[in-house]
Amino acid sequence: MTDPITASVLFKTAYESRYTWDENFPGYSADVQLVQGLEVYTGTIRINHDLSVEVASVADEQVQEGIYTQLRDIVTHRKRSSFEQSHGQHEFTLGETDETGAVQVLVKGDSMGSSYKIRGKEICQVSRVMGRMAFVIDTHESFDTGSGYIASRYDAVFRNSKTNEVSSVLKFEDTYEKFGDYYLMTKQVVEECHDGISVADTSGALASNPASEASMTTEFNYSNIKLLKPAVV
Numbered sequence: 001m002t003d004p005i006t007a008s009v010l011f012k013t014a015y016e017s018r019y020t021w022d023e024n025f026p027g028y029s030a031d032v033q034l035v036q037g038l039e040v041y042t043g044t045i046r047i048n049h050d051l052s053v054e055v056a057s058v059a060d061e062q063v064q065e066g067i068y069t070q071l072r073d074i075v076t077h078r079k080r081s082s083f084e085q086s087h088g089q090h091e092f093t094l095g096e097t098d099e100t101g102a103v104q105v106l107v108k109g110d111s112m113g114s115s116y117k118i119r120g121k122e123i124c125q126v127s128r129v130m131g132r133m134a135f136v137i138d139t140h141e142s143f144d145t146g147s148g149y150i151a152s153r154y155d156a157v158f159r160n161s162k163t164n165e166v167s168s169v170l171k172f173e174d175t176y177e178k179f180g181d182y183y184l185m186t187k188q189v190v191e192e193c194h195d196g197i198s199v200a201d202t203s204g205a206l207a208s209n210p211a212s213e214a215s216m217t218t219e220f221n222y223s224n225i226k227l228l229k230p231a232v233v
Helices: 007-015 061-078 083-087
Strands: 027-036 039-048 053-056 091-097 103-108 115-119 122-130 133-144 149-160 166-179 182-193 215-227
Touching: 007 083, 007 091, 007 103, 007 115, 007 122, 027 061, 027 182, 039 061, 053 061, 061 215, 166 215
Parallel strands: none
Antiparallel strands: 027 039, 027 215, 039 053, 091 103, 103 115, 115 122, 122 133, 133 149, 149 166, 166 182, 182 215
């Protein structure tokens, strides 16, 4: 008789199945182009071996800060850390299994009230509460690099944690290509919806009027990507 899988083992397997950069990651440089409506901005970026981020030569300071924030998000997901480092102090319990076969994993000992959904060996949902803001990120598509999976289409729903009112919805489509031994982002399209969004129903589906929604699309394009030369020790 096979022992039932524990919540900790289920989550650890999915956590360790993510694609991350290894300790030999040299960093890279690239040209960046940001397109938002009729506005087009260009500049240069650099992610270093130590995963620090640099953005330069963007005409608008706020846009430059936005590119920096987006790159920091990339680093957060690609940075490698052991399960014990990130979650060793947490306890996990199994929740319900939804109609798609995704299993909910609840976290005890986490200050943000985190919970996850695991489908197969992938984390397909992250839910957190941070003060008055709550968000749920659902992954709809991912691809297997051969050394871990990367989410390629996902959305994030932000709510007021007190009223459950939806404040915004972000829909992401990411494109990665392999350079040397590493997969790097070459394009990200972000659609941000604001108006016409109301409180989600109990199933989590958005109850909104599409005709009244206003959306804004931002496109990040990275070209002339070059891996940095490893530092000489």
